[in-house]
Amino acid sequence: MEVQGFKAGAVSANIKYQGRLDLGIILSSVSSVTGAVFTKNIVKAAPVLDGIELLSKGRSFRAIVVNSGNANACTGERGLSDCLKIRQETAKALGIEPHEVLVASTGVIGAYLPMDRYLDGIKEASQKLSEEGLLAVSEAILTTDTRNKVAMREVEIEGTLVKVFGMAKGAGMISPSMGPPQATMLSFILTDAYVDEEYWQEIIERCVELTFNRITVDGDMSTNDTVIGMANGLARNRVCDGQGPESKPLEDAVYDVMKSLSQQIVMDGEGATKCVTIRVTGARDEKEAELCARAISNSNLVKTAFFGEDPNWGRIIAAAGYSGAKFNPKKSVIKIGGVEIFKKGQPLDKKAEDKAKEAMKKPLFKVEVDLGAGKSAFEMLTCDLSTEYVHINADYRT
Amino acid sequence: MEVQGFKAGAVSANIKYQGRLDLGIILSSVSSVTGAVFTKNIVKAAPVLDGIELLSKGRSFRAIVVNSGNANACTGERGLSDCLKIRQETAKALGIEPHEVLVASTGVIGAYLPMDRYLDGIKEASQKLSEEGLLAVSEAILTTDTRNKVAMREVEIEGTLVKVFGMAKGAGMISPSMGPPQATMLSFILTDAYVDEEYWQEIIERCVELTFNRITVDGDMSTNDTVIGMANGLARNRVCDGQGPESKPLEDAVYDVMKSLSQQIVMDGEGATKCVTIRVTGARDEKEAELCARAISNSNLVKTAFFGEDPNWGRIIAAAGYSGAKFNPKKSVIKIGGVEIFKKGQPLDKKAEDKAKEAMKKPLFKVEVDLGAGKSAFEMLTCDLSTEYVHINADYRT
Numbered sequence: 089m090e091v092q093g094f095k096a097g098a099v100s101a102n103i104k105y106q107g108r109l110d111l112g113i114i115l116s117s118v119s120s121v122t123g124a125v126f127t128k129n130i131v132k133a134a135p136v137l138d139g140i141e142l143l144s145k146g147r148s149f150r151a152i153v154v155n156s157g158n159a160n161a162c163t164g165e166r167g168l169s170d171c172l173k174i175r176q177e178t179a180k181a182l183g184i185e186p187h188e189v190l191v192a193s194t195g196v197i198g199a200y201l202p203m204d205r206y207l208d209g210i211k212e213a214s215q216k217l218s219e220e221g222l223l224a225v226s227e228a229i230l231t232t233d234t235r236n237k238v239a240m241r242e243v244e245i246e247g248t249l250v251k252v253f254g255m256a257k258g259a260g261m262i263s264p265s266m267g268p269p270q271a272t273m274l275s276f277i278l279t280d281a282y283v284d285e286e287y288w289q290e291i292i293e294r295c296v297e298l299t300f301n302r303i304t305v306d307g308d309m310s311t312n313d314t315v316i317g318m319a320n321g322l323a324r325n326r327v328c329d330g331q332g333p334e335s336k337p338l339e340d341a342v343y344d345v346m347k348s349l350s351q352q353i354v355m356d357g358e359g360a361t362k363c364v365t366i367r368v369t370g371a372r373d374e375k376e377a378e379l380c381a382r383a384i385s386n387s388n389l390v391k392t393a394f395f396g397e398d399p400n401w402g403r404i405i406a407a408a409g410y411s412g413a414k415f416n417p418k419k420s421v422i423k424i425g426g427v428e429i430f431k432k433g434q435p436l437d438k439k440a441e442d443k444a445k446e447a448m449k450k451p452l453f454k455v456e457v458d459l460g461a462g463k464s465a466f467e468m469l470t471c472d473l474s475t476e477y478v479h480i481n482a483d484y485r486t
Numbered sequence: 487m488e489v490q491g492f493k494a495g496a497v498s499a500n501i502k503y504q505g506r507l508d509l510g511i512i513l514s515s516v517s518s519v520t521g522a523v524f525t526k527n528i529v530k531a532a533p534v535l536d537g538i539e540l541l542s543k544g545r546s547f548r549a550i551v552v553n554s555g556n557a558n559a560c561t562g563e564r565g566l567s568d569c570l571k572i573r574q575e576t577a578k579a580l581g582i583e584p585h586e587v588l589v590a591s592t593g594v595i596g597a598y599l600p601m602d603r604y605l606d607g608i609k610e611a612s613q614k615l616s617e618e619g620l621l622a623v624s625e626a627i628l629t630t631d632t633r634n635k636v637a638m639r640e641v642e643i644e645g646t647l648v649k650v651f652g653m654a655k656g657a658g659m660i661s662p663s664m665g666p667p668q669a670t671m672l673s674f675i676l677t678d679a680y681v682d683e684e685y686w687q688e689i690i691e692r693c694v695e696l697t698f699n700r701i702t703v704d705g706d707m708s709t710n711d712t713v714i715g716m717a718n719g720l721a722r723n724r725v726c727d728g729q730g731p732e733s734k735p736l737e738d739a740v741y742d743v744m745k746s747l748s749q750q751i752v753m754d755g756e757g758a759t760k761c762v763t764i765r766v767t768g769a770r771d772e773k774e775a776e777l778c779a780r781a782i783s784n785s786n787l788v789k790t791a792f793f794g795e796d797p798n799w800g801r802i803i804a805a806a807g808y809s810g811a812k813f814n815p816k817k818s819v820i821k822i823g824g825v826e827i828f829k830k831g832q833p834l835d836k837k838a839e840d841k842a843k844e845a846m847k848k849p850l851f852k853v854e855v856d857l858g859a860g861k862s863a864f865e866m867l868t869c870d871l872s873t874e875y876v877h878i879n880a881d882y883r884t
């Protein structure tokens with residue numbers, strides 16, 4: 089898991105807990121073309137506000153510094169000045185400029201950062217940077233996640249090998265709203281591809297929209313969601329600018345990496361035991377297909393039924409019915425795990441339900457809802473709602 | 487709990503479970519002015535479709551027959567003909583006409599009614615009608631509810647005593663969408679008041695909008711939600727038609743009864759241990775106040791924090807932030823149990839949080855969010871999300 093030109097390192101800065109990796113630095117040896125999307129939540133954490141401001145001024149960055157355990161959100165002016173201080177100290181330690189550093193934070197909302205420990209952590213981490221350090225950073229960003237999430241793709245661009253690496257964290261407070269630019273958790277995409285600045289931002293936005301923005305764990309949208317993509321150009325491929333055939337492999341690779349990370353997030357959703365694809369077809373238009381897929385994906389009753397391995401299609405059709413999509417239940421079909429269990433407004437036989445129940449015992453399965461009202465489709469990835477989700481979130485802060 | 491002219495009775499028809507009351511009949515001795523609102527879910531149960539059809543033709547009814555254990559939803563043509571058969575047999579047993587009977591059902595979606603047992607139950611129940619029978623019916627309509635829900639108000643209308651009685655059921659799949667006419671569960675309002683037909687429908691719609699439509703348990707809207715109001719006029723008060731001073735006491739009484747039933751529903755929400763009022767003020771307009779109150783009320787992260795008695799205002803402000811309401815977090819204030827814990831974009835001291843935590847130990851408390859953006863307000867009633875909710879809904883059918 090290395091990408092030429094990128095070094096990384098992580099340390100235990102004891103930001104919230106003792107003795108676990110919670111602060112990481114990623115450094116590119118040269119200036120990197122950088123694209124990013126941030127949460128659309130009105131309440132934006134300090135590093136998000138800071139990042140939006142920086143990116144409005146320029147697209148060249150060298151480093152990312154990231155911590156878990158504290159979101160630095162709802163921390164007012166002090167949160168913003170802490171963020172600036174972090175950039176300054178990171179720049180000093182790395183021998184670069186403060187405006188070349190992006191900050192990302194995740195964790196509890198509404199607590200000030202323990203700046204002494206944070207700044208010590210920056211010094212320590214900057215001494216530990218290595219080409220193998222990306223995995224350590226992928227661990228340092230975790231909160232309620234139970235495992236780190238990384239993905240790598242290698243593609244050829246007109247004979248030149250290019251690498252796209254991604255890491256992500258996210259297990260709860262996962263639900264994008266619609267429409268780019270926007271993200272849903274923390275993810276850093278690193279590539280040695282040579283890419284045009286505007287096109288790189290477009291790739292990030294488009295791929296986020298098709299991947300991270302189509303997953304949900306609990307329907308809650310975070311204050312800190314951030315996706316940052318850095319492309320340092322060291323592969324020296326012909327520049328990808330979206331015009332020629334050299335661009336598609338890069339965009340495909342970014343999509344693949346984000347898609348893999350999205351799936352990893354849902355599979356590691358807080359308390360999740362099932363990862364379920366919700367595919368809605370036959371909608372009048374894509375907007376209605378999306379409304380319907382999101383309503384089913386976010387229904388607590390549907391998600392508890394998944395947990396109970398109960399092919400309770402009644403809850404699925406009820407959620408479709410209040411989603412805002414227009415359809416006639418008499419023309420709708422529902423399949424679970426490929427098994428038809430609802431058709432023409434009425435239930436099928438007990439045997440079908442038993443087969444569907446069998447399919448739901450797997451950790452991954454698919455729910456297909458054909459509304460029978462048109463030709464548009466939309467797909468979401470969701471997980472079940474378990475007692476463990478409640479335990480995790482009732483006890484998270486205390 | 488009696489209202490002159492109304493008799494009722496309930497029996498065990500073994501519709502889903504053995505030996506519990508699950509079928510009830512309410513009969514008015516004279517033709518009653520009837521108003522009703524039904525679910526806005528596109529997927530409507532057979533009795534809802536049947537009721538909408540009947541009410542489009544006339545507003546005079548004599549009886550309600552209701553069952554729990556089976557929603558008669560997604561049951562196609564057979565569900566509708568079962569519904570008609572129920573009206574015919576009830577009418578025969580009571581000596582009235584089929585078009586004077588309204589049917590309501592609640593329970594599992596997608597199973598056909600056990601008609602033999604149902605029709606036997608009708609015969610048996612019609613033999614048991616008495617003025618004291620309303621409480622038995624209020625028990626027969628329960629599903630995952632742990633207790634029956636009734637309320638009574640007596641008011642004077644220009645010297646004439648009038649009674650308004652209400653019963654309701656509902657514990658899960660509770661979340662109205664916006665805008666009348668629409669309901670959220672089963673509720674029957676019975677009064678001996680003499681009231682104009684159109685005005686009675688208006689009262690029902692207005693009061694539902696202010697009460698049942700402002701509660702949520704799990705954000706899921708049912709296929710069977712039904713509120714029926716019957717007014718038999720036997721109190722012989724001057725007719726209430728919304729024009730004179732005699733109308734307000736009646737409307738107030740209906741509001742009070744529905745408000746009490748709404749609170750009882752939330753307090754008996756599936757697995758709920760807390761009943762929480764969410765009051766949003768300072769919104770730019772009522773629409774945004776409502777969006778914000780609903781987002782907070784339906785947030786799984788907020789609701790699990792209530793369960794954990796954790797004054798996690800970060801989740802509250804995050805939900806406000808993605809609700810669609812526009813505001814500046816720096817001008818917002820959050821109080822829990824009357825204690826200010828967030829102001830001017832940053833946390834207050836630990837002492838305030840401890841006090842708020844203390845307030846959250848009570849079964850009822852209030853969360854106040856002042857957005858600081860305008861003058862509009864909206865209030866919702868919600869409950870916490872507990873491990874028990876998941877148990878109930880993962881195991882409901884199986």
